[in-house]
Amino acid sequence: MVTVDDVKRFRDETGAGVMDAKRALDDAAGDFDRARQLLRERGVQAAAKRSDRETRHGTVESYIHGEGRIGVLVEINCETDFVARTEDFRSLARDVALQIAAMNPAVLTLEDVADDVPESERQGAALLTQTFVKEPSQTVQQRIEETIATTGENIRVARFTRYELGERAEG
Numbered sequence: 001m002v003t004v005d006d007v008k009r010f011r012d013e014t015g016a017g018v019m020d021a022k023r024a025l026d027d028a029a030g031d032f033d034r035a036r037q038l039l040r041e042r043g044v045q046a047a048a049k050r051s052d053r054e055t056r057h058g059t060v061e062s063y064i065h066g067e068g069r070i071g072v073l074v075e076i077n078c079e080t081d082f083v084a085r086t087e088d089f090r091s092l093a094r095d096v097a098l099q100i101a102a103m104n105p106a107v108l109t110l111e112d113v114a115d116d117v118p119e120s121e122r123q124g125a126a127l128l129t130q131t132f133v134k135e136p137s138q139t140v141q142q143r144i145e146e147t148i149a150t151t152g153e154n155i156r157v158a159r160f161t162r163y164e165l166g167e168r169a170e171g
Helices: 004-014 018-027 032-050 087-103 119-125 140-151
Strands: 057-065 070-078 155-164
Touching: 004 018, 004 032, 018 032, 032 140, 057 087, 070 087, 087 140, 087 155, 140 155
Parallel strands: none
Antiparallel strands: 057 070, 070 155
16 A cells, blocks of 8 residues: 555655656555656656657756866757746756766767767767766666656757867867
């Protein structure tokens, strides 16, 4: 039997809504790890349903690292200005900027990776398929899908740029 305290604790840990948290815990017979997995799976399904919605709002997040040696700008979009101002969305934007600073992805998606990149390096070259630095059991895309499930809106990374002192872009 799932208690109110279980639901509250689970919500605090995951940021899920009350009914989503209760439903996941009920379906997982009170097993928090299984409930987390169910939330992730449902988040993927929710993200797929929302993927065709327009994203005209959002934020440009900046991150400066190493006493100014590395700088990142990332544009992340969502459907409404209301969600763009939420802590969940702002936290996602900070996490993605940190990811870009730490892992230096070359492109956004696997489809954008050049054909001459070795197979062993393809996933690391694309931001969305990289292992998420703050939670190694997830990819960046899965982290975004968690926020989609929490906010109920489509969210996408539109573009990013990373600067590192002393490095020059080619071209």
